[in-house]
Amino acid sequence: MMLKLYYTPIACSMVPYINLVEAGAEFDVHVVDVLKREQNSPEYLELNPKHKVPTLVIDGSPLTENVAINLWIARNFPAARLLPSNPAEEFQAIAHLAWCASGIHPAVSLIGSPQRYCDVPGTEANVRMCGVKLLDEHFTLADSLLSGREWFFDHFTAVDSHFFWTFLRAIRLAPDGLDIARYPNCNAHLARMKARASVQKLLDFEKQALERVPVGR
Numbered sequence: 001m002m003l004k005l006y007y008t009p010i011a012c013s014m015v016p017y018i019n020l021v022e023a024g025a026e027f028d029v030h031v032v033d034v035l036k037r038e039q040n041s042p043e044y045l046e047l048n049p050k051h052k053v054p055t056l057v058i059d060g061s062p063l064t065e066n067v068a069i070n071l072w073i074a075r076n077f078p079a080a081r082l083l084p085s086n087p088a089e090e091f092q093a094i095a096h097l098a099w100c101a102s103g104i105h106p107a108v109s110l111i112g113s114p115q116r117y118c119d120v121p122g123t124e125a126n127v128r129m130c131g132v133k134l135l136d137e138h139f140t141l142a143d144s145l146l147s148g149r150e151w152f153f154d155h156f157t158a159v160d161s162h163f164f165w166t167f168l169r170a171i172r173l174a175p176d177g178l179d180i181a182r183y184p185n186c187n188a189h190l191a192r193m194k195a196r197a198s199v200q201k202l203l204d205f206e207k208q209a210l211e212r213v214p215v216g217r
């Protein structure tokens with residue numbers, strides 16, 4: 001099986017990178033140069049007409065959207081246990097993946113790219129503030145879900161990778177008003193994630209990718 005991950009430094013393509021490493025999959029990475037707007041090139045739009053990363057090309061067929069990609073990895077590498085095996089918990093995990101993708105990620109985007117959401121000059125700080133309010137709600141909930149536990153479920157799953165990216169990105173963006181100390185369980189989760197071999201491999205790769213495409217932190 002040939003796998004190629006289309007990836008951009010600092011972006012949510014970190015999530016399938018971690019999961020592919022956790023799965024022990026062999027895969028190539030194509031670093032998409034967003035500074036040159038490569039995601040809008042005709043070649044990339046053929047793969048992903050939504051001009052987003054990640055895209056995972058599986059034996060020549062592109063699959064888009066983190067939720068779908070991470071479910072695909074979980075299903076095709078069952079030994080990695082990237083989803084809980086109990087069916088009720090499996091659906092709960094899918095709900096959490098959808099929450100990361102469609103709840104938390106958009107709030108991070110309000111902070112990272114406020115001008116995309118409101119083009120009235122001078123409103124960036126307000127848009128960021130809306131993002132901070134939303135993130136506070138999401139991270140407070142995540143903090144309670146992680147209370148007294150190492151991972152969102154009984155063992156590491158794809159939910160941990162996805163949540164990790166949202167929290168890391170929010171910390172790196174460091175918007176005014178987001179007090180990260182308010183989420184001690186999320187911080188402990190971040191530290192546990194950073195100790196994993198898969199995340200260390202990702203962060204090493206990230207450094208090299210940032211040299212090629214210096215998009216920021």
Ligand SMILES: N[C@@H](CCC(=O)N[C@@H](CS)C(=O)NCC(=O)O)C(=O)O
Nearest residue numbers: 011012039051052053054065066101
């Ligand atoms: N719903 C998508 C969101 C993907 C997404 O927003 N990717 C951003 C990076 S974090 C991107 O590629 N942005 C480039 C663009 O919008 O042109 C998913 O979860 O895979």
